Amino acid sequence: MSRLETPALPGNSRADRRAAGLPAASASRAGLPATGWVRLLLGLLIPAAVLAAWQLSTAAGLFSVVQLPPPAMVLEAGLDLLQRGQLGQHVAISTQRVLIGFAAGAALGLVFGSLVGLSRFADALLAPTIGALRAVPSLAWVPLLILWMKIGEDSKVTLILIGAFFPVFTTVSLALRHVDRNLVEAARAFGLKGVKLLTTVQLPAVVPAVFSGLRLALAQAWLFLVAAELIASSMGLGFLLTDSQNNGRTDRLLLAIVLLAVIGKITDALLGLAEKWAVKRWA
DSSP states (O other), rough: OOOOOOOOOOOOOOTHHHTTTTTOGGGGGTTTOOOHHHHHHHHHHHHHHHHHHHHHHHHSSSOOOSOOHHHHHHHHHHHHHTTTOOOHHHHHHHHHHHHHHHHHHHHHHHHHHHHHHHHHHHHHHHHHHHHHHSOOOOOHHHHHHHHHTSSSHHHHHHHHHHHHHHHHHHHHHHHHHHHHHHHHHHHHHOOOOOOHHHIIIHHHTTHHHHHHHHHHHHHHHHHHHHHHHHTSSSSHHHHHHHHHTTTOOOOHHHHHHHHHHHHHHHHHHHHHHHHHHHHHHOO
């Protein structure tokens, strides 16, 4: 049997847009430059302005050093931790926890989201319980996970897994409910069903929604990291935050915040590249 080709939906392809006199998707947002370097420079404008305002406010004495140390002091704190060999360990351990928890949570979210999105029975059975669990705050899980899994890595990764699960589950289940029925019926006419139908037609049809859920899940995983590293942790950026607060080291505290922002953005950008490839390949 020949491979089933997914038909393009009317009005969605580049050819359809050109035929209708509409601009291409990459140029659909008026006023945005197409050059990647120009977009990068525009994206750096606000961080540069914040950094300049930070430096000017500390130089003018608007804040004490304890309240807001100057950028140079934060940089010195980072170099000091780097020379001691601690900064790399904090970053590596936190990144490892986030990636493992994110991967496991995203995989479970994809599986359960597919079940709920494709089966009315699974929707009626699972959706109310999962919806209730989604409303539980992250810190509420901490004492239970300590009781069940002690204070090792398992409890920390499990908390991050919980945070990553719900965005993927929600976006996948909702997207699969709105897959074009004509597309599904055409696939069934070619003999596709079950898992083969899901992986060949239904999931490729919702690739953009899946990656939206994945990017939300990755951001949620970094948010849950700080709560996870409250579980008797001795290393990691979340530990660096709380330890710096307890010791009055505002420079290290700001360093941890900056590192979380930068590393979180880098991982999101990498996932964005994967999204572009997947959309080009399947969508």
